Amino acid sequence: MPRSELNVDLTIKNGSGSEIDTRRPLGPYPVGTTLTIFCETKHPVISHLAWSRDGIEYYGTVSRFSDGLLQNELKLTISPADKSSEYKCRGLNLRYDPVVEKSVRLEIRDQAQVSFSASILPLNGTFKANDTVSLRCLAQGSRGPAIITWWKDNRLMNETNVSATPGITVRNGITNTESYLTFKAATTDDGVTIFCRAMSALSQMNENATAEATLKLEIYYLPYAHITRNDTIFSKENGPINIPCSIRAHPSVDKVRWYRNDKLIYEDKMKNPLTPPSANDSITTTTSIPSFSDLQTNALRILQVSRGDVGMYSCEAHNSAGWGPRSNQVEVKVQCRSNRESLQKVIRSKSLVFLLCR
Secondary structure (H helix, E strand, O other), X not given: OOOOOOOOOOEEEEOOOOEOOOOOOEEEEEOOOEEEEEEEEOOOOOOEEEEEEOOEEEOOEEEEOOOOOEEEEEEXXXXXXXXXXXXXXXXXXXXXXXXXXEEEEEEEEOOOOOXXXXXXXXXXXXXXXXXXXXXXXXXXXXXXXXXXXXXXXXXXXXXXXXXXXXXEEEEOOEEEEEEEXXXXXXXHHOOOEEEEEEEEOOOOOOOOOEEEEEEXXXXXXXXXXXXXXXOOEEEEOOOOEEEEEXXXXXXXXXXXXXXXXXXXXXXXXXXXXXXXXXXXXXXXXOOOOOXXXXXXXXXXXXXXXXXXXXXXXXXXXXXXXXXXXXXXXXXXXXXXXXXXXXXXXXXXXXXXXXEEOO
């Protein structure tokens, strides 16, 4: 036991050098806090200072200064076990007999239990086709490091896309594990769901050992236009024709252009449509541009075909990503009335005669 008859001054200070009132608990501190406390004395009888907690010795950094000050610096990280513990500093003489001691009790702030969860960042799954995408999965609240795997529509992704070593941090007693996934966005990824699945290998049987987060991808890309008719389109003079243009795009298209012999002849805008053609105009559209992206049919309708409508037709579409490539071409031919001056070619089939306009 310390020899209380000696008047030995022993002081406990905090990290900023202020003396601690040992009559009151120090804190409160949340679990995980790093704390520094000093035990000091200038009494010549004391040759050594020692820290202990609940009878177990804790090793600090002992220093003796030129002014005779003896100091033991103790650095510790607050844990749940500190809630009912007492840190004691003892002053020992040359024979390591305890001469004086002083204690400080820590007050621990109660924290709500953090449930095991997973999340994917960024939260927005909108990306441009052909761009490199980097996703971060963060698993929190596991017992020890979590095991993280990445899935695409319930298919385990290739390990070459996943960071080799997951990052692991411990804050306030909570283990966080993170993993990164990188891949090149493709148009086929539009609407695909990415899963991040985390498993806590050290969880108890009565605890939730798995956590999952999902992110639905939205890939935007240039429109792809295609004329679905590959055969030559024949029409009688003054009769109607319909040329369908199939468009695949995301986001939705806002403009469609039509070309004849590589010259622009018509542009249809979804939000700001052109003035409807007059009765003398030969070109109109059958339907407005759809407000959603998918394979949708847009068509160029010529109500009264004339000789000037003969040629090779193609289409192209536009959305917020820009103008897509022009489609394939389809040929339009007009069957004219029997007029020798306008004949280019005569094709006889049984008793029928087809006259193709120039």
